[in-house]
Amino acid sequence: MAPRRTTPSTDAAADLTQARAHWLRADLVAWDVPDAGNGTHRLHWSQQGDLAVDAEAVTGGSSVPLTHDPAGLPADVLAQFPHLGGLQAFRLDPSAAALAGEILTGQLAVASYAPDGTLRDATGVQVPGVLDHLYADAADRGLGVTWRGGTPTLAVWAPTAQDVTAVVGGKGVPMERQRDGTWTVTGSPSWKDAAYTYEVRVWAPSARAVVTNRVTDPWSVALTTNSAQSLVVDLSDPALAPAGWADTPPPVIARPVDRTIYELHVRDFSIGDETVPEGERGTYLAFDHDDTAGMRHLRHLAEAGLNTVHLLPVFDIATIEERRAAQLVPDCDLASLPPDSERQQECVEAVRAGDGFNWGYDPLHYTAPEGSYATDPEGTRRTLELRRMVQGLHRAGLQVVLDVVYNHTAADGQAERSVLDKVVPGYYHRLDAAGRVESSTCCSNTATEHRMMEKLMIDSVLTWARDYRVDGFRFDLMGHHSLENMTRLRAALDSLTVSRDGVDGRTVYLYGEGWNFGEVADDARFVQATQRHLAGTGIGSFNDRLRDAVRGGGPFDEDPRVQGFGSGLLTDPNGAEVNGTPEERRAQLLHQQDLVKLGMAGNLADFRFTSSRTGQEVRGADVDHDGRPAGYAAEPSETVAYVDAHDNETLWDSLALKLPRATPMADRVRMNTVSLSTVALGQGVVFWHAGTDLLRSKSLDRNSYDSGDWFNRVDWQRRENTFGSGLPPRADNEDKWVFMRPLLGDPALRPDAAAMDEAHQRALDLLRIRSSSRLFRLGSARAVQEKVSFLDAVPGVVAMLLDDTVGADADPDRDAILVVVNATPQPQVVSGTGARWSLHPVQAAGGDAVVRGSTVADDAVTVPARTTAVFER
Structure with a gap:
């Protein structure tokens, strides 16, 4: 550190280690x-x-x-x-x-x-x-490896570098600086598939010295094992295309509101599936089989109406050992330990830094496939196998969405896992007032408001869409990007054409987490891509309003027993003081019902409906959600409805924490379906966490990002539920262990195979019902306002009428559909429905005997307890 002046003649803190x-x-x-x-x-x-x-x-x-x-x-x-x-x-x-x-x-x-x-x-x-x-012109240049007539050119943007050398195949090759701050070198055809890095001599503020960094290419599309070197690869090389690659188009999804999404983790999907060849478990290739338990499960969902698989990050991940033989495994007989034991998490903790599991929200290279999901991480095998995964999902009738994380990197400065900051120190990351890297996202925040970081993001997305035929992108912490970032990306995608690029970019769907927090909160640095600003863009954001209303509380509650519409706030009180008095619970439930209504109507800012709380007409934007307008979308395609995701507890685990402990298993299963129905039968985009249809549990783990295979495992054959797999990892859960321990130790709360089968079949019925009519998938705010209304109902019941006799015809086979969501423990009558209703054919012929007990009268319907019933006429 440079010495500071200490004489009385100055009161300044002269400090060159800061950058103010x-x-x-x-x-x-x-x-x-x-x-x-x-x-x-x-x-x-x-x-x-x-x-x-x-x-x-x-x-x-x-x-x-x-x-x-x-x-x-x-x-x-x-x-x-x-x-x-x-x-x-x-x-x-x-x-x-x-x-x-x-x-x-x-x-x-x-x-x-x-x-x-x-x-x-x-x-x-x-x-x-x-x-x-x-150096604005550099944004128009191709970076990384570009090809012309079989000859590669390497280009890296390093305007602050004093010198840059490409090291190709172990041999240093001088690069030439261009006027736009880019350094380039044209090689020879013999460079194809060669390993390369850059040697960048540059002033590094974090090191307080001029250093020479040996670093991989920020624009890498292929890597050697554990990301040691980049590879000179041509993604258009026919050798990297699976057989039939050109002849396996994705299924057609006409409009975003037709999209039903299933969120999966590549390793979770098959690491425990014995029907997958052992060497392919936990890999991309597990999706390329037709007759494994996992793929059968996905095909059954697709046949019922699911049409999209959302994959947690598959880009190059910083924290996973890519050599399978070197990955650590717990040295414990985990299955033999008590269901409420601390031992499981201790065994997982001992190896998690070196095991094969991580959600992957710690990017190292944004545009290269992760090597631990390949059968061989060396060379281009991962490129071919990721394409085979996409091809296999397309063949199964499912589009593919990638989870992307351009808002941060795993490290910065001179750290081992830093890339961007070793090439242009101090540029790619967002800095605070003193020049320190911001970390509100958990890691080293990137600054996509800077032109070349935005370029890296857009170039990366276009590569995944064009060269891997990815059908959509989910943006992690999208609110840390600017609205301008996202609209420019949307325009860039829209420019992709089938004739030139092999894909119609206009069909690629964008959505993400539009949260407002951190150093960019409230548009401090730019207009953010948050929920309230995305209206009119066609870009979707997750609807936490519906999630919180159905589940109860929020993800940061100190007491996890806060109840909601789907977890019995008024009708099944769990006795926790945090839920308030009966009068307070009633008022809160009526407010939650307004949020459920609004959510099922697409969470539109201008949607008008009758409030359960006041009995007066309200507008979506006038309904409160923690001091913010609840309704924010301009069109239903801009709302992604969900009640659980990889973050926070699974739906089943949330219900375990919130429902009274004495609630019978049959009723718990029904509440799982009731909660899912608010998503499946509402307007907008449908989003389910993988396994939520079969009561997936993570043993109450609220943040399983690095909890290993044990806490994240899922059994697609529905033989064993993972509830009661031990107390979840201490770091993120210990403050909740006092609530968790008695639940995990109660064998009555662990679903058996029959319970999982029932939940799965009812979930399939929800998908079948949604896909049966466009009334559930109205494509415009105008149509939603014309056709969607809500009837008067008692607390704990939402009755939604979809009237096709007004406005343009959406379903020539039906005049109307009535959805009654009864979250109470008693049968409920909804009056004022009109006549001629009949139970939806899917439910009339389905496996749920209880819903078949629904009855209709001249101007009313009766729905059994803890049941969502759908009627049509």
């Missing part, structure tokens, strides 16, 4: 300097990295003057960098600004001197703004 100034344009620097018009200021730089602070000045290197501009930062600059609004503006004269490219290749500092020449303050400089300003 911002170079924004070639001639413009922003910095917070009190009394900036009184004194002098300089920009210092050193290509040797030897700048330091002594008692009187910044020493070493060279410097140019900075002139305080009392007019402040220009309006266009403040529009781009609103978080810098409190800083002063300083100008470089034209001759100094002309040196910007050279200056940026060294260590930077700014210093402020008092009129008597004493040092008042000094700090390092953040450079993303000026790099985007000077």
